[in-house]
Amino acid sequence: MVTLTVNQKEYQVDASPDMPLLWVLRDILGLTGTKFGCGMALCGACTVHLNGEAVRSCVTLLNRAAGQQIITIEGLSPDNSHPLQRAWIQADVPQCGYCQSGQIMSAAVLLRENPHPTDKDIDDAMTGNICRCGTYPRIRKAIHLAAQLQEGGV
Numbered sequence: 001m002v003t004l005t006v007n008q009k010e011y012q013v014d015a016s017p018d019m020p021l022l023w024v025l026r027d028i029l030g031l032t033g034t035k036f037g038c039g040m041a042l043c044g045a046c047t048v049h050l051n052g053e054a055v056r057s058c059v060t061l062l063n064r065a066a067g068q069q070i071i072t073i074e075g076l077s078p079d080n081s082h083p084l085q086r087a088w089i090q091a092d093v094p095q096c097g098y099c100q101s102g103q104i105m106s107a108a109v110l111l112r113e114n115p116h117p118t119d120k121d122i123d124d125a126m127t128g129n130i131c132r133c134g135t136y137p138r139i140r141k142a143i144h145l146a147a148q149l150q151e152g153g154v
Contacts, residue, residue, distance in 0.1 A: 002066045006031065007075025017063035022046045024062055025072060033073035033101045037130070044129030047102035048072050054109045073101035076108065083149035084108055084142070091142040095133035103129050107143050116147055 004011045006029060015024055025031045025048070034057055037045030041056035048057045049071040050064075076082045080089070084104050087093075094100045103126065110117060110125040117125070122140050131139065 002062055004029075004062075004065060004070060005068070006070045007072060008069075013062065015062055017061065017066075019062045020058050021048070021060040021062055021065045021070070022057035024065075025057060025070075031072050031074050035098055035101060037099065037102070042128075042130070043099070044102040044106060045099045047105040047129065049105060049109065052109070052112070054106045071105075073105060076104065082108070083146040084111070086149055087142040087146035091138050091145055093135055093138040093142045095131075095135050099129060099131045099133075103131065103139055107139075107146065110143065111147055111150065115150065117143065 002013045002015065002017065004013055004024070006025065011029060013024055013028055015028060022034060022036060025034050026036070034048055035045040036058060037043035039058050041059040044056065046057040047054050050060065051068050077085060080086070084107050088100065088104060106126055106129050110122065114121055119140060122143050126139065
């Protein structure tokens with residue numbers, strides 16, 4: 001048994017220690033907001049937070065996540081009130097939506113570390129997240145909007 005803390009809730013998981021965290025989250029815990037994209041940490045669809053850092057859950061093994069604080073898209077806010085979630089809706093970012101939870105989770109780390117990012121800061125921070133629909137301009141716009149929202153504006 002492995003103890004995981006996911007979205008501030010503790011779980012006892014009976015799984016192989018070398019199982020990717022992505023499959024534990026989706027298949028064992030039923031948290032399906034984190035998506036499988038490439039399985040090689042190249043696309044960012046599976047991004048979650050591990051102790052506040054954005055990691056690719058498809059290559060993060062269960063034993064690495066044991067005893068750590070894990071936040072998934074479901075744990076970002078209980079009611080979609082997080083500034084990024086509000087901005088994503090307001091800017092009408094998603095097209096197919098598949099990559100969006102990973103995009104939001106990466107953006108959350110960016111805004112925590114840099115509350116007033118430039119376009120270049122956003123592009124650099126988000127470069128590991130692929131959107132096959134090409135919504136990059138709307139993603140950038142939503143991140144700027146979320147920065148304003150977390151400051152109390154808009």
